[in-house]
Amino acid sequence: MGFIRKIIKTRSIRDEYFFIEIKRIIGFTPKDLHFYKTAFIHRSIKKIDKESGLPQNYERLEFLGDAMLSSIIAAYLFEEVPSGDEGYLTQMRSKIVSREHLNELGRDLDLLKFVKSTVAKSKFGENIHGNVFEALIGAIYLDRGYKYCEKFVQKRVIIPYVDVPKLEGKITSYKSLFIEWCQKQKKDFKYQVYEDTGKNTIKHFSVKLFLDGKIIAKGRATSKKKAEETASKRAYYAFQQEISNT
Template sequence: MAGIKKKSIFGKQQRYFSFRRLLGFWPRQIRYYDLALRHKSLSLHNADGSLQNNERLEFLGDSILDALVADVLYHHFENRGEGFLTTTRSKIVKRETLNKLALDMGLDKMMVVANNTNSLRKDIFGNTLEALFGAIYLDRGYEACRRFLEKKILEQLLDLEAVAKTVSNYKSLILEWCQQYHYELEFPTHELPREEEGPATPPVFECELLINGKVVAKAQGYSKKNVQQQAAERAWADVQSGKLQ
């Protein structure tokens, strides 16, 4: 079909082996994992007209990942305070980190997604990783999610000590930079229209970071606070590269 990018794994047996390599265990209910990899741009339609895609699993996985990371950090940094732990958790679960982890794991090669500009923005990879945690939780439970985080991410892809030392409050950095040059800074944030109505559909927020009235960065996500930080981080990257002066 023209204009469609369908990166799926054909054949049930092949899919089982692919998920075994990815997860480190055999799936019991492969349908959860298939759904976790299905982007809304290629949603399936239920008999009642509702859509099947990974957004609900993403919503579930987002909460599970927050709790898992908090638990891991609490035990790893035994002598550090609440502020440090909160900041470090935000660095791990922020969209840019999850996007990179998803790409490092090869989730982009397994996704089922329409090939168009909007659906291929980088954020979908981190969203898919969150959906994968939701699938693991439904299939195997919380402890399986913990083992996946520890064995497949923390031991192979993410250095907690290095993450803890990175900058986290990009809003403060971009604010200080704007004050230095007497620029006007705004973070207008609004809720996007929902494609599906209902209590199970989480709100999605978009932040546009404006400097002197001009949009220089955007971000989308489930938390107003997080999308503002994400937009600020993107703007700060442009400051560091010299693109934004």
């Protein structure tokens, strides 16, 4: 009997700690902790909802949070930049909600500490930080509605990070920029990607970037996309003057 009381007490303390931490992060009182707990369940847990029989993890909340964040940022930019046309506003929104920025937001809030998973946290890719950040926004929407989502995004995203003039000059994809330049200048380019584990236990990829048949940059990362972006960034700085003048 004493053992059972101890389990219940421990579970209550954990919930209280989680409640306090979530309240600190979102800036207001959560009503239903269930939504927030779900926001940090990784699919590897293979948790099934008892009533619906459906998988329970953060992925659906991530989808919802992505939509909420995008709409809030779109509304903010619409009001803040009345002279911006559709293309400009879309570009600015993409910079704010870029995967790199969302990962940074998730890391800053240390959301990874709440994630429940059977996978070692050291094995997660960088995108886990942004994924759970979006899932948290989805949980806020289900728990408190759109206005509280807006309040959270204002506090954690817009006020500390969004500076429209600075964003105008921010490059979110060196690869896209480099390819666009190559196409305008009618230059031949090619990304040659191959696995390169080396001494690392985690799989890595290396890439050679060719321009008119010559290697101009190399990159190495834990994914093909990141390796290509690294090589593109190096190529951009090598040809920055030419690219800027086009």
